[in-house]
Amino acid sequence: MNRQILRLDEGGDATFTAALRGGKGASLALMLNKFKLPVPPGFTILPSVHLTFMQNRGKANPLPPNFSQQLHRAILGLEKTTGKQFGSVESPLIVSVRSGAAVSMPGMMDTILNVGLNDAIVEEMTKQYGERFAYDSYRRLLEMFGESVFGIERAMFTDALRDTAAAATSLAGETSAVADLKDLCRVYKAIIAQRGREFPQDPYNQLAYAIYAVFNSWDSPRAQAYRRSKNITALGTAVTVQTMVFGNRDERSATGVVFSRDRNTGARVLSGDFVGQAQGEDVVAGSHRPLPIAAMRDWNPSVFARLEEAVYLLEDYCRDVVDVEFTVDSGELYFLQWRPAKKSVHAAIAFAIGGVFEGRWNKRDAVNMVSPEQVAQLFRKQFEASVLAQYEPILRGISASLGASGGFAVFTEQGAKQCAAEGLPYVLFRVDTSTRDLPIMLDAQAIVTANGGEASHAAIVARDLNIPAVVGCLELQIEGARALLANGILLEEGHYVSVDGETGKVYLGQFELIEATLSEEAKVYLNWQQRLETKVQAPRLHHDRAAKQININTELNNFYILDWMLKASKGDSSFNREVSRARNKLHIALAETVVCYLALAVAGELRHVTPHNTNFDARQKAAWKQLRQRYAIAETETGRFAAQSQVLKALQHLPHEQHIEFFELAVTVFERNWSATMVGGPAWAAIAKAGADFLTGRLSHTIFVDHVFDLEHNGGALFDKRVMMVKSEDNRLKLQLYEKRNAKSIKALYRCLNKLHPFVSVEVQRFWTTGMEKGLW
Known part of the structure; x- marks a missing residue:
């Protein structure tokens, strides 16, 4: 049974x-x-x-x-x-x-x-x-x-x-x-x-x-x-x-909650409260006047001693600050629950590095105890919660990227560019975002969208830029350069708004931001992290990637599922750290593969340039001449693979700066259609520009890959120009991209992507299984 x-x-x-x-x-x-x-x-x-x-x-x-x-x-x-x-x-x-x-x-x-x-x-x-x-x-x-x-x-x-x-x-x-x-x-x-x-x-x-x-x-x-x-x-x-055990039975009875550390500072001292002749819900509800847990030492010394011993026993087992609920029934101590405690990032760091000095774990263990999201909180500016509590938000949505910021509301590309030109901060409001919006997203202080979830374009870009984003604001109805909100408020370009990514709320008006101040313990932790953690790989074009074949449908699944797992696993700092390392490794490797692929795809398209392309202007002609002289661009008669191989051979002996130049020159050549034929043109200019923006550091590994997934050229498919990239013959890749934009939870994302293309890496599958077992998704 x-x-x-x-x-x-x-x-x-x-x-x-x-x-x-x-x-x-x-x-x-x-x-x-x-x-x-x-x-x-x-x-x-x-x-x-x-x-x-x-x-x-x-x-x-x-x-x-x-x-x-x-x-x-x-x-x-x-x-x-x-x-x-x-x-x-x-x-x-x-x-x-x-x-x-x-x-x-x-x-x-x-x-x-x-x-x-x-x-x-x-x-x-x-x-x-x-x-x-x-x-x-x-x-x-x-x-x-x-x-x-x-x-x-x-x-x-x-x-x-x-x-x-x-x-x-x-x-x-x-x-x-x-x-x-x-x-x-x-x-x-x-x-x-x-x-x-x-x-x-x-x-x-x-x-x-x-x-x-x-x-x-x-x-x-x-x-x-x-x-x-x-x-x-x-x-x-x-x-x-x-x-039931009764904390309200008599004068020798009580109930309370105890923490193994100070939740704000991480100091090794029991903290918490207890109430005599009360039941557990009284402590949670705050309806009684509690006593500090230290007062229990006088109230009942033997109970306090047993409680202290048990709390530190659980802390040693958990290797984390613990939160323990207890009841004393006529002098008898009973335990009702324990769990890792909610605590500030400062307490988490103090606990982690304190354990090293106490000989309980090593520095690498300590670094792994604090999640990347917690570390990021050290540097994020925040609004005063007490100030925000006095105001009603004008919008609520999904918290897609944490942080707090504000600026002038803009709804159009023109409005964003005008703010940028005048040096004014702006918050970008969109129904949703796409690769077309990337230039104005890069300068935005925050992003707010009516549609989308946490795998949407806006969410991924905002998280990588470390700017707040609120997506899925159902009450946001954008009409041109203004928005009508459900509560009757008319929001227009030029109105100042503040975005709280922590709560997923948007406020009208400007609020003061609190600057981050690093404690000495935080500085020690960050120093250890810098020494032990793998540094972010600088963008590069490595020719060895051309020899490795990948399935782009599978890599798309891995890319977006891991990205969502990072946030969904934040409740388990050790697991979150493991997911973060895997995500960073995959994003770097995929970005290096993709930029190598783009270089070869661009080289294959450039072979169509001939002296008969007479509508080139002087800039395009000069750029074409440099490409021929420095990068061995082939004539039209050369097959695509041979043309790509010639350019690859040239690039592998050139420094990083000339890899950038290759893409920038290609952008110039592709700026407008060469002739009536469907070759070259602005679509290919966008492809080449993506490579240049990545190699110059304008786009991070994550944003670059997400950007390229959405690129197309002249209505055709981008990922069929070299055997190093294989994909399904049908339009499955486009369907995967469509579904990931609309997924509202990690379970929905995993299921819809798996249904379209039932393959992920062994590591991603392991993370998925572990997260299910832990109840994280």
């Missing part, structure tokens, strides 16, 4: 993966089985169940066959482990139901605590643990249930809490008026009843409702927005059901 549920205490190391159990389930299983840390008993409903749930949404029973039986057996297993019974009044099993996607989405999906409480059980609990604990726990369940399951606005509950005298005492963790807590439970039930719903007294019904609510929260607006902003494409969430 297909396993849909796994207990936390079962399975070997191979099962402790986020792809199988979700991030939360994997972290719990690892802590329990590998490190023997105290983790409340529980089980995880696998993400595959959620996938079926989404596919069957709308059906009477959207869950997989046999799921109900497996869930019932899992509950029976918990009852056996804990000695308690789900639904029992005398010895009730109370559980939490928590989400756990493969990629961390903190606070984006729902959690429901204290599932299994009802009127009768709460009444009995008052006899064992006191009324305050029993009714405080019950009111929390009613609030979470009402909001997550029944969709009631949270304000309805929080307003009632604030208006109740119990609020002040409950939130402070002091002995509260039990009558007020009882009354609050009655008010919460009344709020639910006002919406035509009834809180279920059957614990099994509560559990079913809670599981559905967590599944549905995957598609909540906030979760969707977070996945878009973080480029998370993992499908679905796991659900972990655990025996």
Whole structure:
């Protein structure tokens, strides 16, 4: 039978993966089985169940066959482990139901605590643990249930809490008026009843409702927005059901979150907060006044010592700063989750180089711990977040390239050139971009498009230029030299706009940019990186590339898939570094192959020049003469391959400067059609100019290759002029280019390209498989 549920205490190391159990389930299983840390008993409903749930949404029973039986057996297993019974009044099993996607989405999906409480059980609990604990726990369940399951606005509950005298005492963790807590439970039930719903007294019904609510929260607006902003494409969430441990039980109870380092500086000191007599959601919600984690040393020294030991144990295993959630139930410490911590680039660098001086890893390991995107953040200017928060963006789209910048809005080539001529910064607005826009894109401060995704031309060029880009702005309607926005704003050329690539938002007006300041640790890190990392290869034309045959359809797949993988893998710094190295290596190699190919293609076309081309002007005639004298350009009677071979032989003995000159002279010769024949002309001038721009450094390796993929000559195919480039005989290459422009996610990109041409390199396939296992896409 297909396993849909796994207990936390079962399975070997191979099962402790986020792809199988979700991030939360994997972290719990690892802590329990590998490190023997105290983790409340529980089980995880696998993400595959959620996938079926989404596919069957709308059906009477959207869950997989046999799921109900497996869930019932899992509950029976918990009852056996804990000695308690789900639904029992005398010895009730109370559980939490928590989400756990493969990629961390903190606070984006729902959690429901204290599932299994009802009127009768709460009444009995008052006899064992006191009324305050029993009714405080019950009111929390009613609030979470009402909001997550029944969709009631949270304000309805929080307003009632604030208006109740119990609020002040409950939130402070002091002995509260039990009558007020009882009354609050009655008010919460009344709020639910006002919406035509009834809180279920059957614990099994509560559990079913809670599981559905967590599944549905995957598609909540906030979760969707977070996945878009973080480029998370993992499908679905796991659900972990655990025996409750209560941080609100008594004065010896607490809950909190601890970090193994200072998240801003990276200093080796525990940081975080805890709250006495509270439950975990109170810390996340910020509704309680917390104490710094250092205060726990006085509150309970033995608990603090055990917590500190476990946190550094997890840090050593993870080789990263960790974030650990915990609860103390009547003096007993329990661990509820751990994961790599979100931290500043400065903290990431301090941690990485600190480990070298502590002898935990070497310099190369340290360099690999910080992703290229994090390093780039050291130098990017940024807007003040507090300032932006005071303004409403005029556009929202997909964050295609990070950074922050501003300039005058331009919609036309003329407007861009005018700004450039006057030395004015500008932001280029387009429906989408193409190779025709490249010259004005190179001088833009930022790029905004109505269409496209992260594999679009605008996105690729902007990332390589390290300028912000926001693409896929559905509310952007461009009409000539102006744009009408959905909110009624008319944006015209000359209006100053600011683009925040981090959030995918565009603002009207100018905002101050903060200059990057490097810390001493950042300087040390960058020095190590410079010594250890392979330097970017200077552009060159190497004749050896002509002897190697490549399939251009396959290389197109590799090129664009790796480029998207770089951003999609940013949540895993070590893997991201590996992808970055492979991407850079491939982009450099492909650019060198392509520029060699262009030189040979241009040489083959130049053989058509004859003395009968009498419409040459003086400049073209002079350029043609130099090509014949220096580069062995052949006569028309010579075959294409022979003509190309002569030029290749000449180029291999010439310095880099003359490689550039070869392309520049060809541009001059090709500037206009030589005769009525369909040879030479402006299309070939564009091809030759691409080679010249690359070799002079005007175009990077990445932009150059992307640019050449979109080039055509006289309506024909470019990649059929030399056997070093092979491609499909049909128009598959054009279809690949079309599909990559319109893909909205890395999964969509991979699938559409693979369908058209099902080949990628072994390395790209390995990265794809690893990323799937890690839940990165």
